[in-house]
Amino acid sequence: MAELVSALPREARDLQGATAGIVSRLLAGAVDYAVTALLLVALWVGAHGVRFLLRPRTFSWEDIEWPGTVGAFLIVLTLYLAFGWATTGRTVGDQVLGLRVLSSSGGRIHPLVALGRGAFYALVPLGLLWSAVDAHRRSVQDLLLRTTVVYDWTHRVPRGADHA
């Protein structure tokens, strides 16, 4: 059902539904990286808190090991992105920039597709740069997984995931 009254500013109404460009998506990605970093810190602090509660006497801050931290970051990033895209179609970064990830048919993407997309972005973030070159602003991930990223400033959640 079409939105009867738009609460959007006039200059944004024409944007709605159009494929998002590279700048918005990079900024959304930056926000998501920051959020993931915060999540990681929170997890790290939380894990130490739990350990402190369980064994207060033997508690000590563990040294940060970069390979493990990077791995943990990528895993958290993948899960965080997949959760956002599979539920509302947007992560916090997408929310800030007014973006939404949709399937090729315009619905919410399947959770597995969201998971694959999240992993793809975590491992090959440079694939996003293709959206600057592609005539239809599609990244490598979009091309392979048949997804699309549109401007969507509204709060409505897209219809259910495609189970095709």
Place this chain on the structure above:
Amino acid sequence: MEHPSTHRDGETIAPITHLTPVAEDADQASLLGAAVLAAFGAAALAVDALGRAVRAASGVDERPNEPSTPSGAATAVGAAAALTLAMGRSMAKAAAAAGRGAAFAANVAVEAGPPALRRFRDDVGRRATDLDATWREERSDADEIARRIGAALLPETVAAVLDTLDLTAIVVDRVDLDRVIEEVDLDVAVRRVDIEAVVDRVDLQAIVDRIDLDAVAARIDVDRIVERVDLDGVIERIDVVGIARSVIEQLDLASLIRESTEAVTTESIEGVRVHSANADRYVQHLVDAILRRRPPEGDG
């Protein structure tokens, strides 16, 4: 060409055309009889009408629906007419017989008399023929003059007569209006009326100005009218969404809602979004220019 018509006395008289001068061979007795009869008939009618007028003026009530009986005056005139007519008829017959006898005798005398007398008779005959020819030539002029006089006199005469009559009352009393209306094909009449022209000639504004609309409105039972209106049907036919949309557009309700609800989308975030979208467009144009590609439809 004989067109006899029967008079009420059972006597055959010549039709009115035979009373004109062209009827040269009309029987003198019939002519005279018809003339006298007509004169007395008219006199009888006039006297009768006069008597009624006098009675009406003097207040003697005469019931209108009762068939009128001949008055005393009319009876007397009628009797006098009949008597005079009988006498006149006898006299006319005698005069005609005497005329025929005298003519025969005169003819015999002239034929037997001296030649001068015959010449005189022929001379008189020629003069009479000439006079007749002159009369025939001038007759059309005389007719025209008579017609003009009649045309001049007739309207005034008719107007004077009409002034004395109450035509409306006469029509109401004497004309069966219901029958007349039954005979009239009103549909045909209405079809011939140019309604547009009639409406053009009506000053509707003046009529409206003269109407006390407040008084009219005060007499209207609005509740009863509303009860009879299918409001649901009306609302179904109204583009409520379109109206609401245009009203909201005018009010910029969207900005009001945004201000009042303070949604997650704040102005600063809107600013970031708008600017990033503009940057997207800029990058797109730049890449399109580098790749010498025409921008796809809808991506600005």
